[in-house]
Amino acid sequence: MDRRTFLLSLAASPLLMQCQSRKNQAFGGQLLGPDHVAGHALTKGEFPPYSQTRRNRVVIVGGGISGLSAAWYLQSQGMHDFVLLELEENTGGNARSGHNRISAYPWGAHYLPIPNHENHMLKQFLAETGAIVSGHHTQKPTYHERYLCFAPQERLFIHGQWQEGLRPHHGLSKNELAEIEAFEQQMHTFRLARGKDGKPAFSIPLIESSQDPQWLALDRLSMTDYLYQQGWQGQALHWYVNYACRDDYGMPASQISAWAGIHYFAARRGEAANAELDQVLTWPQGNAWLAEQLASKSLTQIQSRQLVHAISQEKHGITVDALDLNSRQTTRWQADHVIYASPAHVLPFVLRQHTDLTQSARNISHAPWLVANISLSHASTLQGNLPVAWDNVIYDRPGLGYVVANHQTLQQPSESVITYYHALAQADSVRARRELYSKSWQSLQHSIMQELHTAHPMLEESITHMDIWRWGHAMTFPKPGFLTDHHRLRLNQQHDRLHIAHTDAAGISIFEEAFAQGVRAASHCLHRRAK
Structure with a gap:
């Protein structure tokens, strides 16, 4: 199947825009996000004692990309005696997604660059999913045309008009x-x-x-x-x-x-037999598609709505206490190894030993993000002097622009869902996080509309719904000195039966790092078993 390319090379005519224009009307939406209420219960530490015990060789704490990658690797090596405990209803971490009648859409990470040739394990996984059609062991594999980003890929609104690509050149x-x-x-x-x-x-x-x-x-x-x-x-x-x-x-x-x-x-030098350099893989639901593929072989081992509130090193093993948020009962999991794949800021509240580790975890900073998914009754509202691209950025504005979630459809869509991203970039991330949670849906959507209005004056008339997701601890970020930071390095060390797999330990929160962290932690578990 060939990649669809947009046939429209001109903006919608004024007459067409007039026909599609309608009186401004209110649209609805809601504030969404991770279950921070359950997460904040850890600070109180009031949980019922365990009422039952279970045993698995490995317990994975956290079902984001690193936790799912650890589970995938264990399965690929023939080790099935593990359980994955996830706080939320669904796995995926910051690669989660949603959907409505128009399209699926991402709530976080939304693309994967073509992997470097030497990233063999990741290419093996992509071959298993069908994203790589052939030659995953070669310098230039052939990727599934359906998953390579359709053209046009990027455009930038600068000095009053759209230009191709995100590197500024117009004006x-x-x-x-x-x-x-x-x-x-x-x-x-x-x-x-x-x-x-x-x-x-x-x-x-x-x-x-x-x-x-x-x-x-x-x-x-x-x-x-x-x-x-x-x-x-x-x-x-x-x-x-x-x-x-x-x-x-x-x-x-x-x-x-x-x-x-x-x-x-x-850092990215990946090549493909059927794509240009700097090409990316993407899906309507973003990297949730990858998360779904990782989880597909471990569905029976995944238990959701599990609030892990204690991890304790024992003489001959390690235990994990988890509260089932549905039954309100605590189960004690006895294991040989624990792969910790949850954010570092949670670790001090659950780890009962390793004071050096908890101290290091407290020194990991996180950037807050806002993501909005906006449903449009008329996709043509997004037109300009250039056709709508997958990634659309507005120069010198606070946000990061938007991607068109249903860009990968094979027909020109009459309706669209656009996913808007805003990294609340401030030197004081704690203050930025507090400000994010202090604002109402009305206030946040007004700020989003003000920004998008710069490039799309008629956009509001086409909006039918806007949901806004708040990520209080979206990702860690690599401050100057992070490579030699002893706190980060300590998280990456071997800690007997506890293995830190989250990207907080890597220092950079991207899919490739999360995948590598999970695979590495799972490999360490298997290696220690073999001894």
């Missing part, structure tokens, strides 16, 4: 264009660079990157400082880099390690 001066070109050439150099240890200077997962001091030195300054150090001061370039840091890490470039900022541009 810029020669000096600004030259500066951006110099930056891109430098990132290309970094992409090809290798350290004295023979490893790529920047790779995914991070552990595969070179440990050469010349590259690690970049971690000591912020990405903004790096730009100034190179003599790059133009607003357009700084916006572009700032956007990239907020997009992958949830924080501005001034708060992000220069090593991590460069990693965004230089």
Whole structure:
């Protein structure tokens, strides 16, 4: 099946827009998000004693991508004696999704770049799902045409009109264009660079990157400082880099390690036999599709609505106490190993030993996010001087723009769901989180509409519904010095029967890292069993 390309190359005519225009009318929606009420119950610590015990060789705590990847790897190695305990009704973590009559849509992560050739385990998984059709062991596998992002992929609204691609070029001066070109050439150099240890200077997962001091030195300054150090001061370039840091890490470039900022541009080198460089895989529900594939072989081992409130190291094993939020009964799980795949900020409330680990967990910071899914009665409202793209960004605005959830449909849709993203990027993430939860749906939707109105003055007349999801602890972010931060490194160490698998330990919250963390933790469990 060939990828659909948009046939409309011109904006909708004024007459058509007039026919579709209607009087402004109120639309509904609601505030959604993870079950923070149940999560906050951990701070009180008032739980019923366990009324039953069960035993499994491995207990996985958390059903986000890292936990699901651990379960997938255990299954792939023929080990089925495990249970996965998830707080929410559904697994997926920040790769969850929703749906309505128009389309499925993401509530978080929404794409996967084509993996690097050396990321063999991830490519094996993609081959199992059918996302890779053939040649997963080769340099250029063939990917399923249905999952490669349809064209047009990206556009940017800048200086009053849309341009192709997200790298600014419309309306810029020669000096600004030259500066951006110099930056891109430098990132290309970094992409090809290798350290004295023979490893790529920047790779995914991070552990595969070179440990050469010349590259690690970049971690000591912020990405903004790096730009100034190179003599790059133009607003357009700084916006572009700032956007990239907020997009992958949830924080501005001034708060992000220069090593991590460069990693965004230089670490991905994946190729495909049937796609261009920088191509991505995407689905209407975003990375929830990947989460569903990971979970599909472990459905009988997954138990949802389980609030883990105690993990205790015992003489001959490790125990996990979990409250079933439906029955309100606590079960004690006895295991040989526990894979902890929940966010680090929860760990101090559940771990009964390892005070060094809990102290390290408290030092992991998280960026809050807001995601809104907006249903439109007329998809043509999104048109402009260029056809609607999958990813649509508005220059110099607080948010990160929106993706069209039903972009991957094979016909031109008459209705659409757009998924709007806003990383509440502030130096003080605690304050940003409090502000996020203090605001009403009406206040948040008004701010979203103000931003989108810049590029789409008639958009509000087409909106039929807007749901807003608040992620208080959406992702960790790589601050300057994160590579050598002893708190993060301690989380990655071996801790007898406890294995930390969450991306908080990696320092970067992307699918590839979560997958690698889960596989690595599961591998350690199997290795220790074999001893």
